[in-house]
Amino acid sequence: xxxxxxxxxxxxxxxxxxRGTLRxxxxxxxxxxxxxxxxxxxxxxxGKTMLSRAILQLLPKRAKLSGRVxxxxxxxxxxxxxxxxxxxxxxxxxxxxxxMTSLNPVxxxxxxxxxxxxxxxxxxxxxxxxRSVDLLAAVGIPAPAQRLRQYPHQLSGGMRQRVxxxxxxxxxxxxxxxxxxxxxxxxxxxxxILDLLAREQRRRQMAMILITHDLGVVAGRTDEVAxxxxxxxxxxxxxxxxxxRMRMPYTEALLxxxxxxxxxxxxxxxxxAGRPPDPTRPMPGCSFSPRCRYADDHCRHAKPTLADPExxxxxxxxxxxxxxxxxxxx
Amino acid sequence: xxxxxxRKLLHLLPVLLAVTLLxxxxxxxxxxxxxxxxxxxxxxxxxxAALRAQMGLDLPxxxxxxxxxxxxxxxxxxxxxxxxxxxxAAVADRLPVSIELMLxxxxxxxxxGIPLAILCAVRSGSAIDRFLTGLAFGKLSLPSFxxxxxxxxxxxxxxxxxxxxxWVPFTEDPIGNLRSFVLPALTLxxxxxxxxxxxxxxxxxxxxxxxxxxxxxxxxxxxxxxxLVHALKPSSLTLVTVTGINIGRxxxxxxxxxxxxxxxxxxxxxxxxxxxxxFIILQGVVLFVAIGFVLVNxxxxxxxxxxxPRIRHGRA
Numbered sequence: 001x002x003x004x005x006x007x008x009x010x011x012x013x014x015x016x017x018x019r020g021t022l023r024x025x026x027x028x029x030x031x032x033x034x035x036x037x038x039x040x041x042x043x044x045x046x047g048k049t050m051l052s053r054a055i056l057q058l059l060p061k062r063a064k065l066s067g068r069v070x071x072x073x074x075x076x077x078x079x080x081x082x083x084x085x086x087x088x089x090x091x092x093x094x095x096x097x098x099x100m101t102s103l104n105p106v107x108x109x110x111x112x113x114x115x116x117x118x119x120x121x122x123x124x125x126x127x128x129x130x131r132s133v134d135l136l137a138a139v140g141i142p143a144p145a146q147r148l149r150q151y152p153h154q155l156s157g158g159m160r161q162r163v164x165x166x167x168x169x170x171x172x173x174x175x176x177x178x179x180x181x182x183x184x185x186x187x188x189x190x191x192x193i194l195d196l197l198a199r200e201q202r203r204r205q206m207a208m209i210l211i212t213h214d215l216g217v218v219a220g221r222t223d224e225v226a227x228x229x230x231x232x233x234x235x236x237x238x239x240x241x242x243x244x245r246m247r248m249p250y251t252e253a254l255l256x257x258x259x260x261x262x263x264x265x266x267x268x269x270x271x272x273a274g275r276p277p278d279p280t281r282p283m284p285g286c287s288f289s290p291r292c293r294y295a296d297d298h299c300r301h302a303k304p305t306l307a308d309p310e311x312x313x314x315x316x317x318x319x320x321x322x323x324x325x326x327x328x329x330x
Numbered sequence: 331x332x333x334x335x336x337r338k339l340l341h342l343l344p345v346l347l348a349v350t351l352l353x354x355x356x357x358x359x360x361x362x363x364x365x366x367x368x369x370x371x372x373x374x375x376x377x378x379a380a381l382r383a384q385m386g387l388d389l390p391x392x393x394x395x396x397x398x399x400x401x402x403x404x405x406x407x408x409x410x411x412x413x414x415x416x417x418x419a420a421v422a423d424r425l426p427v428s429i430e431l432m433l434x435x436x437x438x439x440x441x442x443g444i445p446l447a448i449l450c451a452v453r454s455g456s457a458i459d460r461f462l463t464g465l466a467f468g469k470l471s472l473p474s475f476x477x478x479x480x481x482x483x484x485x486x487x488x489x490x491x492x493x494x495x496x497w498v499p500f501t502e503d504p505i506g507n508l509r510s511f512v513l514p515a516l517t518l519x520x521x522x523x524x525x526x527x528x529x530x531x532x533x534x535x536x537x538x539x540x541x542x543x544x545x546x547x548x549x550x551x552x553x554x555x556x557x558l559v560h561a562l563k564p565s566s567l568t569l570v571t572v573t574g575i576n577i578g579r580x581x582x583x584x585x586x587x588x589x590x591x592x593x594x595x596x597x598x599x600x601x602x603x604x605x606x607x608x609f610i611i612l613q614g615v616v617l618f619v620a621i622g623f624v625l626v627n628x629x630x631x632x633x634x635x636x637x638x639p640r641i642r643h644g645r646a
Binding site: 056081085086087089090092093094096101102104105106107115116120151164171 | 560643
């Protein structure tokens, strides 16, 4: 077995807030092999974005990171700034959620692409410009040479996200973190962007972490899925296995919340009752217990740990795992 | 871009017209009669009436305004009744001094303010940020005549490095000319940098929170490039505005500083005109200063478009 490209060991992120310390990420262990894809799924505020920022070492200044983020043999948190800078781009790249805000509004598309190439690959301006045109063409942008002189606001949202992807791919990274790359986009372009990411991931043999709140997005596009709730990974399994046989009631509820095209009109959309727990007030038992229909007293007092008691490759943190195959299909 | 500039220039016309009207009204509403002032102790009612008729002062105010505006449009701003010097000549004589002072003061202010603002923004909340912000606040509450006197005492009296007063034309003695501007420019710059620093600091702190800065970091760009290209440019709109206002203000001369350091700029021309009740000069200078102010702000508007392409493309 090859060595993991990325491994998180006991990673926690704490943020000071006026209401007390907020534990955004709580003791997460994850690993990712080179060239593989991992989906991280959870609702807003579950800590998935903070976890991605911890991997990228882009946490807010006041955030406190503990545990280890190992990437290609480096401990990222302990790495000197200059070494980290050299990793970013050629090794580690990111596509952010909102291409309206992740591209600099006052610099041309060309500048933002070319500067990345020049910073890492030592290209001269002309070579970097030629390479930029190729990159834009590769992500499906028409008339790429003209785009170099344009500013982000002159492009549509989907085009901007393609530009952001071109920038992320420009230095052939080994790991791409895509943090809700389609959430801010029109539904009609979401699938195009996801397919583009999947295609480039396969072609370049790079590892990818796809962060989303939508289980439907990771289905068929990732090798493995980790479901997060209240800062913790509550279920983790190979994607096909997860959808065939999910164990965690939270995952089941997430899946049920996806709107289905074949439902009759005006069907009530099933939503998960209640709200996520207050992350500044840790609870002794399972964080999902107040919203879980299977919860009993034991759930409210003892916290289940992530484990794979059946040695099936599917990890879950639940006292009352689902036994039947999930009724809803993928 | 050409259409953008054209549209902005068109907007300028009514503003300039309003400026001439206000300037004229201010000068007309000043107490005292020009004819009495000119005639001095020779004033008899007959002479006053004759002079008023000769100068058109007996006409209704709107007619006088139109006459004056017509002359102004032909480049005739009138002449001083005391010295016979035309307004145009007087301003042309003093303007280079005020502009040189303004450029040096603004340049020094930016040279001090911008690096300190970047330092504070990067280390926001740290001891150095709190110290510099506090210093800027303290500096803001120190009046410029006080700074001038302190600088004269230190550099002219104690150390003897620089002249305290006086001025020589640049064409005669370039070094001497620059030396005479150092202390007045420093005095003004000391009032400028705290404002510039505070404005840029807060804009820069906001910009550094933006996603595109996180993106620039994630791209592995050099920290200097992130700060100077990705963060400074979108943060500099307020800085440009404030600098523009300051430049506009300083074109009208720095009254106090020019007086303390005996520099023959617009400020002293204005003070002299006020003391001598030389309304024609006063009116002409105020008009020039106001037009200068409007033009500088026009340039600031153009700079916005250069800095932010969204404004250029009319989608701000």
